Every structure is written in C-alpha cells, then in structure tokens.
Amino acid sequence: MPNQRAMRFPACTDGARLGLGGAPLGNLFRAVTEADAQSVLAAALADGCRSFDTAPHYGNGLSEQRFGQALRALPRERFVLSSKVGRVLRPDAGAARAQNGYVDVLPFTQRWDYSAAGTRRSVEDSLQRLGLARLDVAYVHDCDAATHGDAHPQVLAQVLGETLPTLRALQREGLVGAVGLGVNDVQVCLDVLAQAELDALLLAGRYSLLDHSALAALLPLCVQRGVRIALGGAFNSGILATGVLGSAEPRFNYARAPQAWVDRTAAIERVCAEHGVPLRAAALQFPLAHPAVDIVVAGAQDVAQWRDSRAMLAQPIPAAFWQALRDQGLLPAEAPTS
Template identity: 35%
Template sequence: MVSRRSFIKAGAALGLTSAVSSTALADKLKVKASSGEVMPTRGLYNSHEMLPVNRPGDSKRYRPLSRMGLGGLAAGNGFNTISPDEEILSMLHAAWDSGIRYFDTSPFYGLSLSERRFGDLLRNKSRDDYVLSSKVGRLLTPSSEPLEKKWHWANHSPFHYKYDYTASGTRRSVEDTLHRIGVSSLDIVYIHDLSPQNSDMGEDWVKYYDEAVKGAMPELSKMRDEGIIKAWGFGINTPEVVYKSLEDSDPDIFLLALQYSLLDHEVALQKTFPMIERRDMSVVVGAPLNGGYLAGRDRFNYDSTIPEKMKQKYAAISNIAYKYGIDMKTAALQFAEAPEVVSAIIPGARTAEQIHENVAAMKVKVPNDFWSELKSEGLIVQAAPVPNA
C-alpha cells in the first residue's frame, strides 16, 4: 500500500501537490488493489481547495450541501470483516477531518452494524453540521440464529429482517434508525431496494412497490411536511422504480447505485436523468466506482464476474488517463459528480487512506483534453457532462 507520506511534493507555495508516487510510476497503476489498499491519486491538486458544494437556492427541493459524501456499505462489513471497530472509526474521523459532511447508511448494511458505527462519530457532532441519510423497507428483529442468506455481510449483527413498506413500518424503521445511530433526526430517507434486481424479492418487488405506494410514500411525504425529515426518495440499483414512482408519488431525490459511472452511463443520461431533472429532483450517485472496480478491485458492481466489455473499456480509459498524468479513480469520481442533476456522490471507504485518496481525487485538475479524447474514442458519450466544461 502506498502511503500518502511518500507522495512527491511540488509547488508548495501555490498549495499544489503532486499525487504521483514512485510505486505508481513503476507499475503504471496496473496492479489491482487488494482489500483495504488504495489506488494512488495522480495529478496536481490544490490541497487547500474545498470539496464541491451545492449552492443554496439552486433548487426548490432539498439537496445536501456537500456534493462529496460517504457511503456506508463498507462500515457494515460489506464483503470484508473490519475489526476492530477502531479501523472504521478512524476512517470516519478522516472523512470528517477531510471536509466530508454527507453520510449515507442503511439498516441493511451489516444488519444495523453500519448505522451503529456511523453513530460512533456523528452522535458527538452538532446535528446542524452534517447531512445524514438512511433507508426504510426492512425491519430488523434480534435472533440467535444466523441468516440463511448471507448477502455481502461478513460477521453481521445478530438480526433477521422482514420487508415492510407500510406506513407504520416506515415510521418505526426511522425511529429504530435514530436509536441505533443515537441522533435526533434524519435529513433524507430512501425507500430501499424496490427493484427487480433484488434477487431476494424476485417478482414480488411489484407487490412490495404497491405496498409502498399506499404506505411508505405518503408516510414519508407526511413526515417531510411535518418537518421530521427534509427529503425522501428511493435507493435503488436499477431505474424501473424511478419511472414508476414519478407517476405515483412526489419524491425529492434518488440514490441511484450502479447506474451512472465512467464505464456505464448511457441509459441514465438518455432517459433517467432527464425525467428527474424536469421535475427539479436530484440524484445521489451511489457506487460511482462500480463497486470498487474503478479503484482497482477485482469485482464489478459487487460481483466477482467482470464483463469482458468493461475490462476492455477500463484498459482503454486507464491508458489515456496515464498519458494525461491522472488515474482512473480520479477520472471516475469527477465524471460522476459533473452533471447538474447530481447533488452528491457517495463512494464508500474502509480505511482512512482510502478517504484521503478519494478527497485528493476530487481536487485534481483533470486536463480538458483528457475528456475530449475519451469522447473522440467513443469511450464516453458525446453528451456526457464533464468537469471544467
């Protein structure tokens, strides 16, 4: 693992830092990062630059102030056991100290583990100083028996869950989350995993959607009107519910995971984003690194099977990035944050070092010619918004 202390310093008087390490130069960033390691950030960046924010008043609907957030899947032992808890707490403190002020979690992540770990940081902060979102749709119950289906979670909390998108289940879920995190309120609540991609539901996702139309959706609108929350929407991995919900309800924001990235963005740009933008709603981009693939992991969208097309596209973009003195992760994070309809991106992290690299990536000056070459080579669509445009 490359330590940030090994980075070459340049242009100190201007606050510019070169994020190219000698190791990265030697292997041209082609070594895949193993769990907990990082893809070194390449390129000149201004270490004093603030992370991007949304300007108040740009939208009538609520948007988180911070455009750079933190996803909580890893804090729920997603794919790997993180022990002791101090490693996650160190990561969370690094996020806070780096200027990240939007935190997203879920009861499902580690079956309460992520929420409780986030609470170790956030319950000691002023509630007005950060944005917090969590999710509804599963109610947790204690159990001494392990889950039959393990999902992504390594050594998760001893809970079972049941799907519940009713009004009463939704309000109870929010109250349970507040107790687990140890805070007084949530800013955003997402209705979670109503999607045909959710193999746990199968075709029943339509039944649960209909339950949410009568229960969770009006209840969250009521909670918004009461001032209990500031916004609500859907946290989903496929866009079908976006299209349906715009006819049936009045959400504010969509957490779209695995739907907008440097490698895969056509459907979102051509169909999903325009539908959302016309209604002054916004998008939080989840998994902007395709579940870690664009940061060097040997998995794509939380799956160990990597499509050959994605491998080829990765290699082509990586070679162009190296030519311009930057890295894939930097290009991917800045690409995902660029559209106006996007109100935040929430890459995950397991370690403080990963936080430092992600934050540095947002401050790198990416040459305009890099984006032009990607478009000329057909590696991103011509209409894709890019930074510095």
C-alpha cells in the same frame, strides 16, 4: 418546515463534493474494527465532510451504530444524514454472522417490509441505533425488479401506496426531512417519478464513467423536477477503482465483472495512461459534471481510502482526456464533463 423539494446535498466545507457512504463500515465483504471505523468517520469530519449515508442493511444495523457514535455529539446542523427503509431487522441469537455480503454482522435477520407500519418502525429503529431524533433524508431501499423478481409489481404498488405516504407523514412529524429512493436501478426511479413526487435519489452505479444508463431519461427528468442526486457506486463496485490491467479480480455490480465491462474498462484505462489521469480521479469527477448530481458518495474501509478519494477529486483532468474518451466511443457525446 423548509421546502424539502429545494434541498441540496452539501459539499464538504472546503467545497469538495464528497459524502461518506456507510456500506464498508457495515463490514461489506470484510470486517472493519470499531477503532478503524471510527478513524474513518473522524477523518471525514476533520476534512469537513457534511454528507453521510447509511442503512439498516449495512451489517444489520452495524453501520448505523457506528455512524451514530461519531455524529450524535455534534451540532445537528453540522451534517446531513440519510438512511433507508424497506428492510426491518429482527433479533435472532442464532443468526449467521455473514449475511448478504456482510461479515461479522449484528445478531439480527432481515425481512422485507414496505408497509406503512414497517416503514414507521424502520425509521424509528434507525433513529434509536443512531441515537438521533431525525433523518435528513429517508430513502426507500432496493425496490427494483432485479431485487424482487416476480414480486416487483406488488412491491412497487406498496411503495407508492404505503411507503412513500408514510415517509411524507413522518416528514410532517419532523422525523424525516427529504424523501427519496436508494437504488441501483434506473427504471424503478422512472416508474415512481411517473406517479409520485420525490425530493432526492441515492443512485448507485447507474451514472458512472462506465455505465451511462441514467443519462438519457432519468437525469434530465431529475433536473426538470428538482430531484437532487447523491451519486453512489462511482467505482461500480470496484472495477473503476482497481482497473483491469493489473492483477486484481475486477468486480462490477457486487459480482465478478462480465467480460464486456472488463474490455470497456481496459479501453478507458489506456486513455487514462495516455493522458496521465488516474482512473479513480476520472471515475469520481465524471458524474459531478451533470447538473442533477450534487455529490458523489464514496465508501471507505480505512482512512487511506477516504483520503485517496479526496485527492482524486482534486486531481486536475485536461479537457483533452474527456474528448479522447468521446472520440473512442467510450463517453456519450451528450454527457457533460465540465
């Protein structure tokens, strides 16, 4: 078996360091038709996208079904696909159609399960929904303190004692390639890395143009340990896509943005306007300058959103723009930008 510790997330065939994230195609916040979902996946494939991420959580398996429909007929070496463990789906004819921020979900309910048996079942169920024989990356999903509250110490102990060892066993069996965490929390990554080996992280929102909380400790540790990062949440749930100077209600971390983040975003927007740089371009390009980050993973609910992300990655950004952000205290001096 190849050395998974040496893995890297592949860029698109034209070099664009962009992957497609599956939450929007699981009907996050609004429904996406099957035809529109398949159009997004087809557009990404036509553009040479090679990295795809999904999860059972996204629409109660709907995103996995849609990704599998688009990918399973392709040569398996054509793409890198990740999914997640930590939630197991149970069939429920009476399940609510809206759950956990997703609408028109499949008729299942979710339960947390980081046990050895639950981890194996989660991987096997995902593979059935996808119609594939292996995951290139399996992430432990949302195992952080903010999600689990008082139960977090028990969850962390189970992740270390059962979830990760089971994923390593599945790796040896060929059902899983790389093993990592899929989280939007820095501390849980540091806690796990203090006691276990990881191959990769899907880190959402914690190293962005707005939120630099991963910069001081986690990213240098990942470089040192060879842990590769696929960076999700580059728009911090929307605030860095819409900005705050227009009419859209800004969202940060899946909720209405607190005023401090609104004010900081407004300051960044003003620098963008002074230098003729689209906010979305700066948001997508900023994290890619760090040596720990291989790709940004962008969600798209339609083809226009996917193509916009592609265009924003290609947008020239002058060095003076990044320096202006530093001069105004909006970027840390140590954050790389080229």
